[in-house]
Amino acid sequence: MNRTILATVIVLSTLGLAACGNSSGERALSGAGIGAGVGLVGGALVGAPVTGAAIGAAAGAGTGALTDKDQIDLGKPIWK
Template sequence: MKRILLTTTLLLSALGMAACGNTTGDRALSGGAIGAGGGAAAGLLLGDPITGALIGGAIGAGAGALTDPDQIDLGTPIWRRN
């Protein structure tokens, strides 16, 4: 049951937060970072932050790569700002 709750939470979080940038690479990278952070936090609550970070990072990177800036846009990534 914990695994299903964790996976559902990570998936919804990643889809809701991914990603910043205009290129597929930027969006995958930022989505992965956001997903890993959210997954680690959720995993910490459920007892396994490492697995949570890995699952969240993978889902976030996938969501970031599969969406475009017209669907979800969190702005310019930190590494692209001057």
Template sequence: MLSIGLLTGVLALGLAGCGATTGERALSGAGLGAAAGAGTAYMTGGSVTRGAVIGGGLGAAAGAATTRDDIDLGRRRR
């Protein structure tokens, strides 16, 4: 179960930058983390519900912990 949580956390951190405000990043991180956690749990034979809950929590935490400057997928580099 630890590997599912770790993988979900890494995925959620990478995707938690979707949003301009802290609340938006927490919300998008929760949704993406829940989807990633459920998918990971399904593929590894774990509990999909538990994977979604863990992933959602980690995604929300990662989204809330990041700032707009930490991860900005929409910013173009020159």
């Protein structure tokens, strides 16, 4: 699978996690998923997809946990 197809599949898959949620835990979870997907794509482009995914997940989870509903509110999570 070439990198363009892989990147497209990953980005489209993470769009399902785009709803941030109401609690800081829900935002941390969805932020980690989105960050991991974006980090995986970025890491794959430079040859380190696992490292990119780990960094992206940590950054996304931290951002989600440190924000409140008024700062980031993309709607109701798909798991509710």
